[in-house]
Amino acid sequence: MAKEITSRSENYSQWYNDIVLKAGLADHSAVRGCMVIKPYGFAIWEKIQAQLDKMFKETGHQNAYFPLFIPKSFFSKEASHVEGFAKECAIVTHYRLKNDPNGKGVIVDPDAKLEEELIVRPTSETIIWNTYRTWIQSYRDLPILINQWANVVRWEMRTRLFLRTAEFLWQEGHTAHATKQEAIAETEQMVNVYAKFAQEWMSMPVIIGTKSESERFAGAVETYCIEALMQDGKALQAGTSHFLGQNFAKAFDVKFTSKEGALDYVWATSWGVSTRLVGALIMAHSDDNGLVLPPKLAPTQVVFVPIYKTDEELSKISEKVHELKKSLEAKGITTQYDDRDNLKPGFKFAEYEMKGYPVRIAIGPKDLEKGTVEIARRDTLTKQFVNQTEVAEFVENLLNDIQDNLFNKAVNFRTDNTTKVETYEEFKQVLDSKGGFILAHWDGTKETEEVIKEETKATIRCIPLDAISEDGKCILTGKPSNRRVIFARSY
RNA sequence: CGGGGUGUAGCGCAGUCCGGUUAGCGCAUCUGGUUUGGGACCAGAGGGUCGGGAGUUCGAAUCUCUCCACCCCGACCA
Structure with missing residues (x-):
């Protein structure tokens, strides 16, 4: 009764908002279009990041970091690129505030105007290619395989938590290659990495394809993408990988000497996914009881809830829980024990359903007597009793089942739609x-x-x-x- | 950015039309007690710049102007 969410059938977008807010993923902030990502939401993003980062490194990429600000002039160097982003840029024009001489507060100091305005990056191709020019002279300097985890700003007219915010977190890969073939192979490799991640970690089936000319990234020769279908029948672009040809190399004059001694422009790719994936995750699996998370991305996979009347019972239960927790953790399963004594079990059950914990284990006096626990799975909302001696193995299998079940359910939904x-x-x-x-x-x-x-x-x-x-x-x-x-x- | 709506305690709301004691209610919080296998109960307590600013007035949550934020529908969007 404490927290109710709007049903999907009643109002899908209200349902989505309710989940984000009530599961504690994010809040609106004092800044238009910008959200505060709360610890639970950020924990999901960290799981996403950790896995993707691993996959990027396995495919030979390194992380680096480029500036938040980009000189305005850089944007005019690639014609279609500027056209694509000009309408949604935040611009820094001054570098100092001063006390308002007419009263309280501060004003922008008119004497502190910048010679050249700085653009808060909406994406980093320009600053990165301007840098690559100094890094690349020979084919021996190639390829450059770099990824950056960063925030970017796009001044969107209408924003939605996680799905489209004015500032968002993402990763952007920027690679430089000696040949067209190699760059195309890189572009395809990375869209496949995204697809693998979406399907195996998010349990979200995606279609891999290329964009039509009008949907293509501003400055790209070809844009590859993964597209997912949400529960309301709308599509969501979940990741993109761009073959940039020699567009940015030409715009920033990045040439190299080939093995044969010829001078040529460098071939480029860029690819990215963002905190939008958290929105995709919500819409792919959640139900009218709240968030549903695939076990591989759930910040905590298993929560224990004790059911007791007396302190003696509680201490016996706690002892058993600690033992079971250890056996789960030994298998790499993340757990949590909720022994808060001011809340009844039913309240906790509802709360963990709202937050999408994949598995909940309840232990009460009857279980102590019978040597069992009650295991509930979030995806189907079904419960069963399991012998305490078999819990670790059971849960290990159950988490895999849930991961697969969510994927299969999503595939079936997509097939039907x-x-x-x-x-x-x-x-x-x-x-x-x-x-x-x-x-x-x-x-x-x-x-x-x-x-x-x-x-x-x-x-x-x-x-x-x-x-x-x-x-x-x-x-x-x-x-x-x-x-x-x-x-x-x-x- | 256009149309419509909303903003009052941590959350959800009443009060605003028609200005007038000390701004209410439910949930949550704190204290004490009883409870605990699906969202507990009793008693007491604390908690408010009425979104911000300006104006009208003897007096503003209430009227006027303005700014901000959010929601819905558009436009826009890799």
């Missing part, structure tokens, strides 16, 4: 009735995509890499097409 259509009428009808991914033929032109977007708000999420080649006719123009693309309304 993926529709092939042949006509524009059918397309619009499916979009309005159930949404989801719509597989349709498209003539490949920007104009057609634009008309469909105008009329239906659906966009091409991606051209799947594994699309089967198949003759068909564009749903709008009837022109020939040789494969289906994925349309959806999206976040």
